[in-house]
Amino acid sequence: xxxxxxxxxxxxxxxxxxxxxxxxxxxxxxxxxxxxxxxxxxxxxxxxxxxxxxxxxxxxxxxxxxxxxxxxxxxxxxxxxxxxxxxxxxxxxxxxxxxxxxxxxxxxxxxxxxxxxxxxxxxxxxxxxxxxxxxxxxxxxxxxxxxxxxxxxxxxxxxxxxxxxxxxxxxxxxxxxxxxxxxxxxxxxxxxxxxxxxxxxxxxxxxxxxxxxxxxxxxxxxxxxxxxxxxxxxxxxxxxxxxxxxxxxxxx
Amino acid sequence: xxxxxxxxxxxxxxxxxxxxxxxxxxxxxxxxxxxxxxxxxxxxxxxxxxxxxxxxxxxxxxxxxxxxxxxxxxxxxxxxxxxxxxxxxxxxxxxxxxxxxxxxxxxxxxxxxxxxxxxxxxxxxxxxxxxxxxxxxxxxxxxxxxxxxxxxxxxxxxxxxxxxxxxxxxxxxxxxxxxxxxxxxxxxxxxxxxxxxxxxxxxxxxxxxxxxxxxxxxxxxxxxxxxxxxxxxxxxxxxxxxxxxxxxxxxxxxxxxxxxxxxxxxxxxxxxxxxxxxxxxxxxxxxxxxxxxxxxxxxxxxxxxxxx
Numbered sequence: 299x300x301x302x303x304x305x306x307x308x309x310x311x312x313x314x315x316x317x318x319x320x321x322x323x324x325x326x327x328x329x330x331x332x333x334x335x336x337x338x339x340x341x342x343x344x345x346x347x348x349x350x351x352x353x354x355x356x357x358x359x360x361x362x363x364x365x366x367x368x369x370x371x372x373x374x375x376x377x378x379x380x381x382x383x384x385x386x387x388x389x390x391x392x393x394x395x396x397x398x399x400x401x402x403x404x405x406x407x408x409x410x411x412x413x414x415x416x417x418x419x420x421x422x423x424x425x426x427x428x429x430x431x432x433x434x435x436x437x438x439x440x441x442x443x444x445x446x447x448x449x450x451x452x453x454x455x456x457x458x459x460x461x462x463x464x465x466x467x468x469x470x471x472x473x474x475x476x477x478x479x480x481x482x483x484x485x486x487x488x489x490x491x492x493x494x495x496x497x498x499x500x501x502x503x504x505x506x507x508x509x510x511x512x513x514x515x516x517x518x519x520x521x522x523x524x525x526x527x528x529x530x531x532x533x534x535x536x537x538x539x540x541x542x543x544x545x546x547x548x549x550x
Numbered sequence: 551x552x553x554x555x556x557x558x559x560x561x562x563x564x565x566x567x568x569x570x571x572x573x574x575x576x577x578x579x580x581x582x583x584x585x586x587x588x589x590x591x592x593x594x595x596x597x598x599x600x601x602x603x604x605x606x607x608x609x610x611x612x613x614x615x616x617x618x619x620x621x622x623x624x625x626x627x628x629x630x631x632x633x634x635x636x637x638x639x640x641x642x643x644x645x646x647x648x649x650x651x652x653x654x655x656x657x658x659x660x661x662x663x664x665x666x667x668x669x670x671x672x673x674x675x676x677x678x679x680x681x682x683x684x685x686x687x688x689x690x691x692x693x694x695x696x697x698x699x700x701x702x703x704x705x706x707x708x709x710x711x712x713x714x715x716x717x718x719x720x721x722x723x724x725x726x727x728x729x730x731x732x733x734x735x736x737x738x739x740x741x742x743x744x745x746x747x748x749x750x751x752x753x754x755x756x757x758x759x760x761x762x763x764x765x766x767x768x769x770x771x772x773x774x775x776x777x778x779x780x781x782x783x784x785x786x787x788x789x790x791x792x793x794x795x796x797x798x799x800x801x802x803x804x805x806x807x808x809x810x811x812x813x814x815x816x817x818x819x820x821x822x823x824x825x826x827x828x829x830x831x832x833x834x835x836x837x838x839x840x841x842x843x844x845x846x847x848x849x850x851x852x853x854x855x856x857x858x
Contacts, residue, residue, distance in 0.1 A: 314810065315677045324681050392649070393658045418791070420676050420683075422661055424649035427619065431653030436723040437619055439646055442785070452726065457642040458739070458794075459560060460786045462616070463726040476775075476792055477785065512658035516671070516684040521817055527838035529829075533848050536823070536841045537855030543800050543821055544767070547742060 299468065300355045301344045302408035304399055305337040305373055307366040308419040321517040324419075333369040336414025338376075338481035339474035343444055344412050345377035346479060352446045353410075355379050359402055361386055361395055367497070374492035375484035381497035386509060390502075392420075394509045396428035401505040403433060408469065410451070415440050415473040426473035436466040442477040551669075552604060553578045554629060556622070556638040556647075557585045557597050558698075564596040566740040567639045569703035574696050575637050576602035576704065577666050582633070583607070583710075586625055586717070588615035594712050603710040611717035616725035622647035624719045627654050630691065634669070640695040640795075641739065652693045659693040660685060664700040664818075678791040678814035698740055699797035699818055731784040735761070738770040738787065744798040744819075746772030746789055749780050750805035750827075750845065757782040759849045760804060766856050772796065774812050790815035805845045808833025825849070 309315055310330040318325055333341075347353040358373040359382045360366040370381035384398055403411065416423035430437035438453035442461060445452040450467040456475045466472075484492070502509060530536050553575045558565035568583070575581050581602050585594045586609040594608045607629070614621050622643060630636060636651070638644025640662045652659035664682070665673035671686045672694065738744065745767065747760035757777065764771045773783035775790055789796055791811040797818025804825045806812065813833070816822070824837035825848050834840045841848060 309677070311811075315680050317681045324677060391658055393653065393656075396653055418678065421674075421678065421791075423645055424652075424659060424661060427646060427649035428653035428659075430619075431623060431650035436721070437646070437650065438723070439619075440642075454729075456785055458786060459728065460731045460784060461729040463729070464616075464618075465724040465726055467722055477779075512689055513660065513685045513687050516686055518676070518681050518683045521675070521679055521682055524822075524836040526835045527822075527840065530839060530841045533841070533843065533851040533855065536825070536839070536848070537852060539839050540767075540800075540802070540823065540852075540856060543823075547799050 299353050299409035300357070300407070301347065301353050302403065302406055302411045303340050303344050303356060303358045303373065303378060304411065304413045304425070305341065305358055305360050305369050306334045306417045307331050307360065307362055307369045308334045308417055311335050311418050317518055317520040321519060323518050331365070331368070333372050334414050334417045336416060336474050336476065339476060339478045340412040340414050341373045341376050341378060342479045342481040343474055347444070347446070348377065357382065357406055357408065359384065359399065361390060361398055361502070363387060364499070370497055371492050372484070374495045374497070375489045376482055380495060383497065383499045384502050384505065385499060386502035389511055389515065390509055391511050391513065392422050392424040392428060393512065394507055395425050396432055397507040398502060398505050399425070399429050400432045401507060410468060411471050413471070413473050415475050426471050430471040435469050435471055437471040438464055438466050439473040440475040441472050442475050444472060444478070551579045551634040552632070553581050553635040553637060554633040555581050555583050556626070556644060557583050557593070558639045558641055558643065559585065559587065559590065559593045562592060564593050566703065566737060567641060567698035568597065569600055570698040570701045570740065571637060571639050571696050572600050572602050573704035574666060574701040575635065578635050578669055580604040584609065584629065586614045586622060587617060588612050598710040598712055599706045599708050601704045601706065601708045603708055605710050606712045607715045608712060609715050609717035611719065613719045613721060614717060617643045618721040618723050618725065619646040619650050620721040620723060621719040623650040623654060625717065626651045629715065630655060633691065635692045635694065637694045637696055640697045644695040648693050648695050655691065657689055657691055657693055658687065659695070660687065661695040663694050663696045678811055679817045680814070697795060699795060731786050735764055736768065736770045738772055738789070739794045739796055741770030741796070741798055743767050743769035743800045744772050744796055745769045745802045745804070746774070746806060747777060747783070747804045748774045748806040749776035749782070751777065751782055754782045763802070763849060763853050766853055774806055774809070803833055803837070804849060806833055807831040808836065
């Protein structure tokens with residue numbers, strides 16, 4: 299099978315973000331950027347499917363500014379075969395992202411599209427489901443296990459009550475959750491080799507998708523701050539404190 | 551304008567989240583509450599009691615038994631026409647089906663809404679809750695998922711009429727099996743009290759202390775990502791950015807240092823109690839009530855003390 303993996307360049311998940319004082323967004327200047335962690339699980343899943351002989355080609359696509367090359371190179375170093383950067387400046391909403399990916403699917407004709415379940419910047423958790431809707435393909439989101447079974451996949455998903463296993467025929471969309479696998483750190487020779495793998499760069503305009511945002515971003519605010527409360531000295535004091543909280547709750 | 555709300559239910563009961571979503575949706579207009587599934591008439595009867603519900607729509611079909619996103623999105627698309635707002639809980643079913651529906655209707659969805667400022671203006675957390683964005687939409691319809699824990703539930707005492715709707719849907723995905731975590735404790739995402747433990751419990755056996763305390767308090771049990779990854783707790787107990795987002799009135803964190811991604815899941819907690827050996831742990835500095843101590847000493851004493 300042929301696999302398309304979508305990856306996004308985001309503020310590194312370990313960075314403590316700061317809201318800009320003018321409320322226009324989150325400070326992204328001079329901040330460490332890296333591949334969205336869930337997308338790393340998606341790339342790893344694709345590479346493992348290739349290593350197991352199920353996948354013959356892995357194409358990795360990213361949408362964003364030209365610096366998004368970084369995350370494509372990371373995916374190529376992990377074992378993807380070919381990259382595509384769709385260059386777009388400014389805010390590209392999830393609907394437009396899904397439409398751009400739909401256009402890439404029309405060109406590449408993959409059997410499986412793997413994505414992270416959500417990007418850790420805007421936490422939307424939308425693109426995989428939207429792409430599935432546009433293509434009218436089955437979707438298996440929040441995957442924690444992927445098995446190839448005949449002409450389809452058996453995917454175990456993380457859901458509210460625990461886990462659920464579904465069978466989906468191909469072509470299909472699968473989004474990766476964090477327990478799907480442990481993404482590899484590419485060794486230096488693989489990083490060097492990644493630079494010689496094909497990486498096409500095309501402007502978003504090539505794909506005939508309207509990128510005008512549908513939503514108006516009015517402002518971004520910091521969350522309400524918490525401050526330290528009381529320090530207790532003994533468990534007996536804690537019992538009393540919890541009992542008084544419980545009494546208050548009962549009064550509600 | 552009437553609002554279409556997708557009811558959350560599980561194991562033949564209406565989920566606690568539904569009363570919260572209805573309360574949030576009610577700010578936008580009278581609510582038509584859709585109960586989709588197989589053999590859901592008892593759930594529909596429960597749904598009809600929620601205040602604010604104008605009518606209950608019932609889509610009953612074996613094809614809706616697992617609430618597969620293809621089926622739910624098809625059903626919602628067929629019902630969508632007269633509604634300006636279509637709303638589901640930001641839980642497994644809604645997260646899966648609302649964006650799919652949005653793409654089919656060529657709309658931008660707004661997911662994980664935590665505040666409603668009117669029919670077209672909403673707040674949603676970004677960057678794991680480290681920032682809140684306010685967005686407004688000029689689209690003809692608004693497709694939302696709402697974080698149930700951010701809203702107070704509506705009350706009972708209604709008897710809304712129940713109407714069956716066309717439930718003819720097909721899906722190519724096949725449901726194979728559910729792997730459930732058995733528990734007689736309240737549901738984590740809507741519980742009033744949550745007791746959670748971290749990786750410092752050291753084993754699944756020791757982690758049972760958390761459940762023991764939860765039983766005494768009638769609380770739900772939560773766990774950190776590290777505790778889940780270590781196999782001490784099942785994945786559906788995970789609290790944090792990638793697990794459940796909770797907003798209990800009382801949150802008791804035991805041996806939890808307070809990693810960024812965990813704090814993202816508890817931002818809505820009203821009171822935080824922290825117990826930790828390390829007085830410098832980030833969560834100890836945010837807690838309303840903190841006790842420095844060894845959890846293996848403190849928790850059994852706490853259980854004994856609260857039982858009295």
